[in-house]
Amino acid sequence: MRDQIPLRVIGISHNTAPVEVREKVALSEDEQMIAIKHITGNTDADGCILLSTCNRTEIYVSGPNVNTTIDQIAPWLNELKNCVEYTDRNITYQIHGSEAAEHFCKVIAGMDSLILGEQQITGQVKDSYDMTHGLKGTDALINKLFNFGMQAKKKVHNETFLSDGTVSVSFAGVELARKIFSDLSDKKILLIGAGKTAELAAYHFQENGVKHINVANRTMENATELAKKLHGKAYQLDNLARVLEETDIVISATSSETYVVTADIIRPISKMRHHRPLFLIDLAIPRDIDPEIEKIDGVFLYNLDDLQDIVKSNLEKRKKEIPKAMKIIQEYVDEFQQWVSMNSMNNVVGMLKSKLDVLRMNELERLKSKLPQNGYKSEIENLTESIINKVVRQHVKSLKKVAHDPEQYRQQVEMILRIYELDSEN
Amino acid sequence: MKEFSQIISYSLPILYMVVIYIYYLIFTEKTKTLANKTTPILLFLVVCHLIEIITRSIAIDSMPLSTTHDAYAFIAFSITLVYLISEIGIKSRGAGIFILSFALILELLSSYNMSWEPETNPLLVDKTFAIHASLSIMGYTALSLAAIYALLYILQNNNLKKRNLGNLFMQLPALNYLERMSSRSVLTGIILLGIGILLGHYQAHVMIGEFWPKDIKVIVSDVVWLLYVVGFVFTSIKKWRGEKMAYLSFYGFLILIVGGGIIIYMSNSFHKFN
Incomplete structure (x- = not known):
């Protein structure tokens, strides 16, 4: 039973518009509140839900005259944002009926996201719904759509691998570290280099529970500055061997033209550490760490290419899950359609x-x-x-x-x- | 009771196979739905196995530890039980297919070769024997698990070194967890087997007046236990760990199992003291 759902969506997303346009049309929290009140107060819409993130701005409306409602809303949004994009057919898309419901489910499950399967969008949709519901801007149809969407998302998450495996290079490093040490909270990290790359990687590890991060750099001043930010200690690069003895994870990102960490440094250290695992991440180009060290027992070395390969293979794995996820979403759209029909019959x-x-x-x-x-x-x-x-x-x-x-x-x-x-x- | 016990005994390997198939599906990422349901499934298997042990005990009117096959069944049960507990603890199911497959081999050896005649040897119905046998079997279980964890360590280490980051890598627990579990299991095995052996010697002394009976199984068990103790002390002093320790643990166990297995198969019942 198709296309009896009085639902329509107008949107601009990463699929149709570049970031400059997306940031232009994005609605702030205050603007969203104004829009919700306007749509439910001054148009034929019975209910709505507004979603505005960095990758998409979408307005879902429900009611008997949804087609004309959208035509009323788009110019008003242009006025609100002082732009013309909302009525530009080249960058906006309009979807109606069961396809709009399917689109909503895909969005909430992360299937329409820039990074396939990302989970952040679910929270954003939930926040948008809560705001609209709080302003009494939702009707029975929107409420039901949200419920079905959340259920579909949960099932997709539980029964497919769509959101599994990391798809970010820095997080791939954290995941690998977890496969060596399991708990990272008591592990010691040494950053070699005090640049932006090393700093960002360090923050990622900090977010994942690492407490001890030290910095070694050729220029002591830069090392001290970064170490202060990370609540760690600063070392001269000359003291590398001594610091490595106590380190579990090394992240190297210097601009050195030669290897900073060589097998000759690691071999005696590894013996002193009784081959306790040492995980090294080489984020530098050209590389900082001599690949020879991989031959040493208990030493694991991954460079930028290795991490990118992990991300690529995880993304491939996620793509393979799309048909399975679509089948689940279709089930929920069909159920939603039936609910709409039963509701109209009543x-x-x-x-x-x-x-x-x-x-x-x-x-x-x-x-x-x-x-x-x-x-x-x-x-x-x-x-x-x-x-x-x-x-x-x-x-x-x-x-x-x-x-x-x-x-x-x-x-x-x-x-x-x-x-x-x-x-x-x- | 005998018929009921026989039915359970013969169906148990099939049940093991079904559970292993579920773990295979999870391991190869063919299902995600079942991944959160393994604990109750495994619990069901453990309960069935426990029922089998109890009913067999009633059916043959003695403790079901008196034959080689009973011992295998009990080791299989202990392995599955210990794995269930560790799975609840770490929420990782990757090792399940390996550990349960090992338990299945023991269960197969046990189920289709069982004798259903009541035990008549007075040595085997003695209460000290029950404690001696239980502790020894639990000790062997711990050593078996240590070897399995060591093997998994070798596999995971290999995955990380060679960048084989597929299903096997994703499903297996972290290296340091496998290492910790392996060394803890060795220590547990040494303690339990040590007490079991000591009780065995005491029982032999009481029953036949010999503390060191000239029985090949006794001698082999003593030697194997001693080698484990020496190995454990030596590696602890030398602070051996990682790959080297995993290989030692795995091959040490293989020698124990092959040696012990051959000797056990050479005799008809557990202890025939000539």
Whole structure:
């Protein structure tokens, strides 16, 4: 049962626009609040949800006239952001009905993200929903869409490998370290070099529980400055051998033209350390660490290419999971579609029941004067009510029968609305 | 009771195979859904195995440790139980396929060769024997696990050195965890087997008046235990670790198992003191 969902999305994302455009149209928290109030207060929309991140700005609206609503919203957003992009058909996309629901599920599961399978987007969608819900900007359809989206995301996460394995070079280093040491909190890191690359890598390890980070550099001043930021100690590069004895992980990123760490330095140290594991990450180009050291027992060396290979292979693995994830999302979209259909059937049935009740009451009123005193009033009321319920039940039965066929279902609903003149009144 | 026990005994290897197949699916990343359900599945297997041991004990009217096959079954049970506990602790299922496969081999050796005749040897129905046998078996279990963890260490070390960062690498625990588990298991094995052997000697002294009976199994067990103690003390003093220690632990166990296995198969019941 397709395309009966009164839902539409207008969006600009990394798939359609470069970062300069995306940052231009992005909505701040205050602007999002203004937009939510405007959309639900001044347009035909029953509900909405706004999502604005660095990679996308999307506005989902629900209601009977969603197509015209979007046409009302886009120029207003242009005005709000003082831009023209929202009405530019080359960079915006509009998706409606079940495809919009599918798109929402894909977004929430990280399938439409710049980095396939990333998890951050789920939290961002949740925040957006909470904000809109708090401002009473959501309706039953948006609430249900959010619920189904979250469920689909959870199932995709639990049953596929779409979000597994690291896809960032610096995190690949952390993951490898975990496969050697398991717990990093008591491990000692030595940064060789005090540049930006080494600093960023150090922060990544700090975020993952590492407490002891020292810095060794040719220029002591730079080493001291960085060590201060990382709450560690600074060393001259000449003292490398001594510091390495106590180190578990080495991150090297200098601009040296020759090897800074050689096998001759590591061999005696490794013996003194009783071959306790030493993990070295060489982020420099040209390389800082002599590849010969790999032959030493307990020493593990990875360079930039190795880390990039890990990222590449993880991304490939994630891509292979797309069909499985899509199947899950499709299940939830179908369920959502069914919910929408059931909801619309309940509305039609409700309208029909009210209309027939009005007719019944009018007829009873007319009959009242013709009835003898104390005669059959309650019996007639019960009888007519029972007839009406039977008629309504018959319509429900026939609607359920064609519920699997969207075209027949639509025709059936239209027929009921036409016969009982329900559409003109509601 | 005998029929019921026999049915469980013969079905147990099949159950092991099913569980190993589940671990295979997880290991090869063919399923993610089952990855969080292994603990209850494994618990079910352990309970079934425990029922088998108890019902067999009732069926043959003695402690089910009196034959070689019973000993194998008990080692398989202990390995699975210890693995279950470690899996709950570290939440890593990568080692499961290896450890449970080893348990399956022991279980297969056990299940299809069992004797269902009640034990008549008075030595084997003695209570000291039960403690001696249990401790010895638990000691062997710990040493088996040490060897498996050492083998996994070698594999993981190889993965890291050669950059084979596929499924095997992802599923196996961290190097230092494997190393720690292997050395702890060796120490546990030495202690348990040591007490077990000592009790065995005491029982022999009480029952047949000989503290050092001239039985080949006793001699081999003593020698193997002594070698483990010497090896452990030596490597601790020398602070050996890493790959070298893993190879030593693995090959040491292989010699023990091959040697012990051949000797066990050469005799009909556990201890026939001539």
